[in-house]
Amino acid sequence: MSYEPKLVAFLCNWCSYAGADLAGTSRIQYPPNVRVVRVMCSARVEPAFVLEALARGADGVLLCGCHPGDCHYSEGNYKAMRRFPLLKQVLQAYGVEGERVRLEWVSASEGQRFADIVADMTVRLRALGPSRVKSTLQADLVER
């Protein structure tokens, strides 16, 4: 069996989670590799959540929030927008491929967009192959 990546997605409650729900009510098909965690706002997502997901074996992490200007909390997505590149830089510095983490805007009306993003990311993760974060951490622990 070919390798199937595990994708953890943090979706904001107001836009992106509703967008993912809309993909469902519209019966838009996308790869089952994604598992969703609902947060109230993309600004709630701490770097630790992304790191924990990678450490526990996620091959990719997706964060989705409302489009700029549309945030339910006025500007939470701008906070996510500023934080995410920093996290990505840190991860890349430690050898985690940049494509494993991704920030996207998905509105409540963009079911198709959510499905497309998940499909695209799944293809890219499949091409990258399994993440080495979990196995490296485990090997590290054994050495100690």
Add this chain to the structure above:
Amino acid sequence: MAQPRIGVFICNCGTNISHVVDTEAVRDHALSLPGVESVRTYKYMCSNPGQEMIAAEVRERGLDRVVVAACSPRMHERTFRGASRAAGLNPYLFDMANIREQCSWVHADGPAATLKAAALTRAAVFRVARQEPLEGLTAEMCPTTLVLGGGIAGLTAALELADGGYPVVLVERTDRLGGNLARVDLTAPHLDSARDLLTERITRVRSQPNITVLLHTQLKSLSGFVGNYTAVVEATKGVAALAEPVRVGNVIVATGYREFDASRVTHYGWGKLPNVVTSFEFEKMLRAGRIETKDGRAPRYAAIVHCVGSRSREFHGYCSRVCCMTALKYSQEIKSAVPDCYVSDLYIDMHAFGKGCEDFYKRGSEVKTLFLMYGKNERPVIRRASPGDDCDMLIEVDEQLSGERIEIPADLVVLMVGMEAREDAGEVARLVNISQDKDGWFMESHPKLDPVATTTDGIYIAGTCASPKDIPDTVAQARAAAGRILARIARGKIEIDGVFAEVDEERCSGCRICNELCPYSAVEFDGEKKRSHVIPAACKACGACVAACPSGAVKARHFTSEQILAQVEGILA
């Protein structure tokens, strides 16, 4: 912590879930998870028998936490929280796994969907084990409402509230009440007088003892939260009418619009050609009862140009909604005052959507107006006529219906200027903490289901500050906003959801990063203790402060790091 006793309830949703997901396999998996005491599947968990099954199972098996694997929590979280409460559990000791919208409806591969449903259920079980019982709070509701703006929206809202028996403070920037409507003569489509409409409102507002009218006044600051706001107002000119801050429970923003600046469309020549006037300048002529050119002649040719600043690529993309009917009103008024005048009406599309408007359009078509259709991206050009011509100006237009480029004569041109957000809308939005859309209009909580409230609790919007509107829509929104507030005042107290952030004072270093981050000013700093704290009623639970706190001192109730990490662990276990 004692080992939790979790019940898992898996819904087949008829066959919506079970036609793809093997719910019996999910059941078997759930039974193997730590803390799970009981797992049941049922065809419709949200039905009365389904909910009763949950309650019975909780009682008989002594369960203390519930997971429902079914549809989206956006659909039935409230239902199952209610079922948990009915079973005697705290409703926050419940979680949902979305195995329909985000599983069976989007994946056709049965085994893969079943694996995913099991993972989502496991994540919910891991999460619910770490959830805590929460209680909401109640706070007082101050019965006074602050209304910003003395136009038709503000006046109407103020009257509705005051007639309901509650105090209103009506703040108006200028020296008089009436707003933009006071600049209008007759109103379409009924041709009733704007002055009559306003006089009735203003006289009643002036004599209504519950309403305090403050002219030459504007809002300077607003602090607090729903039911308990403190407003500071300041004079725009002269001395402030209220020196003391006002305590208010709710705020209605009814600050209106401003007209589009016609000089921005250079090819219409407004400001350069003396007989090109805006619709508001034309209203002034109508109120004076004289339709004439600058040098006092009756126009032989009049032209009305629609969509000035509206529905255009360069200016505003939206429709200003009232101009088409007002333009029809003008052609009728010109024909009735100057019967020999040739009236041309240059439009893109004729929008006659309101009640009575299609009839008005039909009547307007009967007064021998020449309707000329131009393309959205081919705007007409107005220029001065040559000395030999028998008119002042010529309008060149690519007429869409004939497909020809034609020139029409004009002695008087009326530009139907659109509505736009006021220049100070951004400042008002910042003061009361609401959002603006890309065009600067104030944003509603939900464009269809909640077009009156905003995302800040206790702040409502009415009239053209939210989007271009005609008078009936403005009045309806103003009354709706007032009605919402009346219902809340009548309850006396406000209930605050149990989900909000809280600061652990022991861990807080007093750095104040969270104070600045909060879009609702819900995190306050105690200067004496040198610690921050959250005002629960003002907090909307976004969690921005939680993620930013360098000491980990802020906790998002019901979305704690521990709970979210447990969910991640469950997903990947």
